[in-house]
Amino acid sequence: MAKQVVVIGAVALGPKAACRFKRLEPESSVIMIDESRIISYGGCGIPYYISGDVSDARELQSTTFHMVRDARFFEQVKGVHVLTRTRALEIDRAARQVLIKDLESGKEDRLNYDKLVLATGSSPRKISLPGSNLENVFTVSGLEEAVKIKDSISRGSINRAVVIGAGFIGLEMAEALIDLWGIDTTVVEIAPQILPGFTSMAMSRMAKKVMEDNGVRFLLNEKVLELAGENSVSGVVTDKRELEADLVVMAVGVQPNSELARQAGLKISNQGAIIVDEYMRTSDPDIYAGGDCVEIANLVTGKAGYFPLGSMANRQGRVIGTNLAGGQDVFPGAVGSFAVKLFDHGVVGTGLSLEKAREEGYDALSTFVVQFDKSHFYPDNDLIYLELVFENNTGRILGLQGISTNKDGLKGRVDAVAVLLPHQPTTKDISNLELAYSPPFSSAMDALNNLGHTAENVLQGRNKEIGPEDFVRLWETRDQQDIIFLDCRDLENAAEYLQKYPDKWRNVSNESMSSNLDKVPRAETIVLVCNTGGRSYESQLRLRKIGIDNTLNVSGGMKLLKKWGLDI
Structure with missing residues (x-):
């Protein structure tokens, strides 16, 4: 009928x-x-x-x-x-x-x-601010307003822009303003990180560095109080400063x-x-x-x-x-998968970030893997940075996030886990996940498999590791405690740091450690470092066999710390 x-x-x-x-x-x-x-x-x-x-x-x-x-x-x-x-x-x-x-x-x-x-x-969430009705103050509410924004920029009178909010739309708009139009762009965010609620602090720090390397300025932990101007906006007043602005984009969620x-x-x-x-x-x-x-x-x-x-x-x-039409189709729900392009990088995630998982009451841990997106011998490869969030004791996977210039390869790996999340997979499932292999596409042991292996080693107590935030805390207080940073790479990789910090930075390569145990420094805490965390993990196992068990392995290694923006 x-x-x-x-x-x-x-x-x-x-x-x-x-x-x-x-x-x-x-x-x-x-x-x-x-x-x-x-x-x-x-x-x-x-x-x-x-x-x-x-x-x-x-x-x-x-x-x-x-x-x-x-x-x-x-x-x-x-x-x-x-x-x-x-x-x-x-x-x-x-x-x-x-x-x-x-x-x-x-x-x-x-x-x-x-x-x-x-x-x-x-609808775009609107914050009640004095001056929000001034000219050249926009929300990204639809295509008609987008045309108005572009028309305003095209007239050539916009030199400085302020984006309020560092979520997906805010970051995409900041890229759009600076990449094509060369507009001096500042993003103001009330939270202590970009992409709040979606990415971990560590992942957001890496994404922020990508944006900053491309000219975007960020002001975090800062609240906008009012927009200044007479007819058209001329500035943004926060609780810490006043910014000049010819255009303001309000992107504080929906x-x-x-x-x-x-x-x-x-x-x-x-x-x-x-x-x-x-x-x-x-x-x-x-x-x-x-x-x-x-x-x-x-x-x-x-x-x-x-x-x-x-x-x-x-x-x-x-x-x-x-x-x-009388059918019985169902939509059971979602795990919350996202992807955002930030200049030449992609940031992709599914499920819960570490902080979000803990907010939800999970006893959650996370670990990082930094690995080539293709076989190491195949030309034109690049690093992919992955963070796996999992439940302590059970090993249940709660989320996955990543960043890489290989946006498609990154998305494919995250999508593979997104499909599994409704079925409550564990680290074992990720370790043994079947993924198509060919050197131009991935390694024989894919980064995703290695992420599962690393998480299993953490759960079983084999890999005692720290993330970038803990590394920074230990590094900044190194002179106040009995601590040594042991570089497990070759001498040429370690030389710069040995020269800069002879009292705190030492070097015994992982491959030579068994024959150079007498050169291993003694300290209350030994922080093991290599390029990506793999060789330093092997060193941790070697040292444990001879009774040295006061070591901490830096998850993701120096590659992750540099991507995070740390200049040691």
Whole structure:
């Protein structure tokens, strides 16, 4: 029996749900409404439009075969009727009607529905600041605003920019502003790290260094108090200083657009998101919701989670479209996988960071592996830096993060673990994970396998290691304690540090250690260092055999410390 479906929201989830349903039930009718003139675009591509990587805004709205997904496209090609510049004012669940308003004419009308889809998305979180209504103060709220930002920059009057917030959008916008346009760019973040809540302190430090090496300035642990200027913004006042600014981008996160659902009496979470079941149904079985406006299960913690990601919205849209047509598809939840491009590097993660895992109550540990992304003998290889988060005692994997210039290779490894996370894998599973091998793609023993091995050695007490933060703490207090840093590399690698710090830095290579045990220094604490942590781990085992068990192995070695930005 034919029915009428109304879809509120026409960016990501809405079009996917509408078109999927229409394919399954071509005799039914679908009406999709949106407040904007521009619909069905790739919002995650906005920073790349501003940077110039995407030259025309219409490319973000185009299909792979270069048709613009506008109202006419949906009407003629998909059979979906679209009302743009139309706002949904109210949902009458008893009458199964939506009160709508044409934003151009002001005329109101009512749409009947058999099934309703809420694809209302999210809005940039706004901080109430004096001056936030000045000219050249933007949020990245949609493609129309992105066009305004680019037009403002193109006029040539923007020399200094301040980005408020160091999340994904903030960092991508900072790159866009400085990379193509050469705008002096400062990022202000209230948290003590960039990508707060997503990456560990160590990983965020490495990502921050990549950005700084490309000219971006960061001010962390700093709160913005007001925006200065008369008509147009001229400065940003924080709790520590005043910054000159011709343009300000506010990127302090997003919040779900759930007010329409709340007013209709649908269940809303404490985070302000719409609560749905695994079929993407709201508390009203005739109303579905998905995308940035809903809360779904976190498949790592088992708790409710909020994942405002474009890929999530598209997959949920297909589930909703199927179920509108009488199907029983489910969307069980997510583990929270992300990827962000920072100049020539990629930062990718899945699951929980170390700090987030501990916040969730896990007795969590992490370890690092630094390894070539391809076989060491294959030309054009590069290092990949991975951090595995796992539960003490059980070895359950809780998350994985990485950074590398090989963005595709990095993403592939993280994706492999993301697939496993809902099934509660352990370090043993990662150690024995089957991965395709060929020298141009990876090592015979992949970095991911070695990460599992390293975590197992930590759990079994074989590898007593420290991360970069602990190394810094020991290094900075070296003169106040009985400590020696033993370099397990060849002499030529260690020579610079032997000359600089003859009292604290010593050298016995791992390969010669068995025949040079008399040269091993004695101290209350011996910190073992090599390039990546592998040779120093072998040295730790050798020393333990002769009763020297007061050693600490630096996880990831000198390569990690340098990537972290430490200049010893």
